[in-house]
Amino acid sequence: MTVHDTPLDRSAATVSRRPAARIVLRRLIQGPIVLLTVSAAVFWLVQVVPGDPGRVALGQYATNEQVAQWNSDNGIDGPVAGRYLRWLGRFVTGDWGVSATYDEPVRTLIAQRLPNSIFLGVYAFVLTALFGIAIGLYQGFRAGRRGDRALTISLVSLSSTPEFAVGTVLLLILSVFLGWFPVHAAIPDHASIPARLTATTVPALTLAAASVGYVARMVRAGTLETLRSPFYRTAVLKGLAPRRIITAHVLRNSLIPSVAVLGGQVAYLVGGSAVVETLFSYPGAGLAIVEATQDKDLILLEGLIMVTAAASLLVLLITDLIYITLDPRIDLTQEQRS
Structure with a gap:
């Protein structure tokens, strides 16, 4: 490549x-x-x-x-x-x-559970992209300084911490001590979008915590490569506005090596959130997979695995197409x- x-x-x-x-x-x-x-x-x-x-x-x-x-x-x-x-x-x-x-058709159960997992995965992906890109750009422009080194150490430590430990800490701080979010992430069937966001913020932050470090490192590397390139220096010498230089040159080129990482994280967020869903009692496909495994509910387990695997393959295909779109x-x- x-x-x-x-x-x-x-x-x-x-x-x-x-x-x-x-x-x-x-x-x-x-x-x-x-x-x-x-x-x-x-x-x-x-x-x-x-x-x-x-x-x-x-x-x-x-x-x-x-x-x-x-x-x-x-x-x-x-x-x-x-x-x-x-x-x-x-x-x-x-x-x-x-x-x-559950003594219910598998298709009905998947139709109930999978949208919840998709909602949680999309929410976590948005948080991952926003924090990862922002932190990576900041580190790229301040490479080698104290802030860059401190963020690198913090993100590596965060990425190495198990999800259940991160989730427990966030649950204690944000839900128990501060009371900003509910302890359980159970949501009613017809809950509004704000209610869903409130209920799933702590689980989404827990999922995003494991991925932000990877995305930030890739964006940082792409930013450094762009800042050292001839066309970036040419844009600066031409007197282009800093905002235009960042959006048209730095951000776009730094995102190219990050798209593969983001795509892999989306596939993980949609299909691999069993630990987080179990920790927060979130009614998604991940929790259903854990329960089906414990109860040896083979028919439900196979249906869930097939659907989540198909969703992950679809995400990887979309990632490849976006990859080509950014740089044909x-x-x-x-x-x-x-």
Whole structure:
């Protein structure tokens, strides 16, 4: 991958169309293979978790015959390979099954939980982008000074701290001591946007805390590279306004190496927030995955994993397209072959 230090020209936009089409085609081919691999791995790994799904669904007072009949009716008896193929056949035809834990259709549960996780992930991403870009620009313009070194140490320490520890500290400070936000992040079904933002601010800050350091370091590196480039010095010598120099040159070029990091963080924020959702009792897909794993609710777990994995793949595709849009001369297909 090559990023030139000269300003972008309009003619390069046409060059990016073919790489973009190849990337979309490659993702469309790779996506089903990845989803199939993930679903098979999860289906097999769940078998080592102690517990009987039929017993979980019917309770401790059900007879062994009733449990066996329930397992047979739901297609979770017999060899693992046969069960997986039966589940996969139903899944691809739109029959996602019924959750053993909630006794509700899996599609209904996912439709209820996934939007909450997406809302939390988008909120955390906005905080990550705002704080990460602002801090990275500040560090880039003050590289080597005390403020830059102090922020670097602080961000590395924050990124190394487990999420449950960061969440606990934020919960104690912002919710218990100061009382600015609710302790539990449970939200009503028809809550307004301000109410949702209030309830999810502490979980979103916890998710963002792990990602801000990575984004800030990438923006700092991009800013330093831009400040040392010939076209930046030329813009300064021409007497361009500082705001225009920052927005048109520094910010855009410093964001190019940061887009991949941001895209990876979005995929993580949407699909990997199980720890945070469990800590704050947030009714999202991450908490549902934890509960389905504990209860060995294989049908619900597989549905959640497939949907979140598909969402992550979609985010990565969008990231690649944005990457090319920022600098049309970047050819990701060339990078993947190397």
